[in-house]
Amino acid sequence: MADIQLSVEDLRKTFHPGLFESPIEVLKGLSFDVRRAEIFGFLGPNGAGKTTTIKAITELIYPDSGSISVCGLPHTSLEAKRKIGFMTESPYVYSHLTGREFLRFCAELLGVVRSQQEDRISRVLDDVGMAASGDRKMGAYSKGMLQRVAFGQALLGDPKLLILDEPMSGLDPIGRRDVRDMILRQAAAGVTVFFSSHIIPDVEALCDRVAIVVDGRVRAVGTVRDLVSREADRYEVTFAGVSPEELSTRLLAHHVGSGEAWVRVSSEDRDALIRELADRGARLVSMNPMRATLEDLLMTHSEGVDR
């Protein structure tokens, strides 16, 4: 249990928009655990319940039922909140403050010892690449700069658990790379990172483990390799000398072009195809295993869900 930094169990939440509108059940018994010092991706389409889950963890909304613990503590305790660094989906900051003033305000809220505040703020500004712009009003910042300062405030309390809601959403490629690097630096320093995203390459590039959340439930949890290899079962085969239409092996897809044929088969049919190609005297050009991507997995789980 000590190894679990964040535990969410059977979380349920229904919103009641108004008297004449139907209730919206957003979380339908969502459960997962995040282990110490791992980067855990919370992957799901828009409306899956990712932000609602994060808001429940950070006590911005109250779940109808279920339990959440942070580092073994109830998530509502101040002690648990001290261990969390949280960055919202969009950088919600005060345009009337400079980056440094904003961080000073956050340091006061976190109870950072005053004699250490300025050093820590300077260090954080440096970490997020904002040392040169820290004394400018945030109203004049670009989206990337706001994201960096927002990331900085999440680091200010030296968190054990970093919760990032869509940290790379809306950023240009350079901004995304910078945020990715910042996440990796924190993970290397032993901080547990939990981040939500609907951008699959980011999740694949960063995460030790992933939870796929669709329609308010976790549909699959595991390492990216586990998840995709468990369901990766296709092969793409290129050959010459036989038309795909002549083959009796079941094909998932096929195409003929420039003298070569291309087919896709399931792994169960792979050996049958190779045998048949040999029997018919075809020349095998290439055979590539096709592992299911997270995107495939997400699409599979999202099928039939209203969004």
Added chain:
Amino acid sequence: MRAIRAIAVNTFREAIRDRILYLFIGFAIVMVISTKLFGMLTVGDEAKIVKDIGLAAMQFFSMLIAVMMSMLLISREVDNRTVFNILAKPVRRWQFVLGKYLGLVAIVAANLLLITLVLVVMVLIYTGQFDPMLVFAAAMTMLEMSVLAAFATLFAVLTRPILGSLMTLAMFVVGHMSADLWMLTRQLPGTFTRAVIATVYYLVPNLERFNFRTEVVHDLPIPPAAVGWAVVYASACVGVLLFLAALRFQTKDLK
């Protein structure tokens, strides 16, 4: 305590960097200065007229600042979702409500101080002497504004800004009609109407308890007990209103 102070300071800082506040202050100062014009145009003791209109202007603009800034600053924090940064940290929701309220009270107090200073100087120019009772009247206005800001805080967490502003303004108006409401409960024939008005009378604080303008303008004696009761009354009202605001905010989902 540090969190409450930090939220209050940030609220104060946000307000003093907002142009709307300076618009209100500008109008208030122009109004107080123009009391000299009213003094010249009106029959009677000009100094008393300057004090009377000056104090009325002070109360009116302080009320506007209290109502508008309360709504603006609390609703903006929730609507712009900057509140997420605060409440995801080790800060209780009641600390947020109290911090915002104290920041607002500090804004009103700073403005009141400025308006009082202008009025005191105006009266000093007019009569050649410093009238300390103007400062007393300003302090009583501050008590009234602290109750009004607590109402605004409660309405800001209960409803939308425009409705909240209107409801706070209604509290100001009804709060100054307490004596009339009491008379109505005695004179109206219908039991139901009488019950409704009596409910309003008991629910809305009597803001006339903080009005010592007549005594200050006409140099009448002020019973210390009335001042003491005004302080106790304001404290009780603020306590109850902030408790209700914190209670509501405590259970609110911040979407």
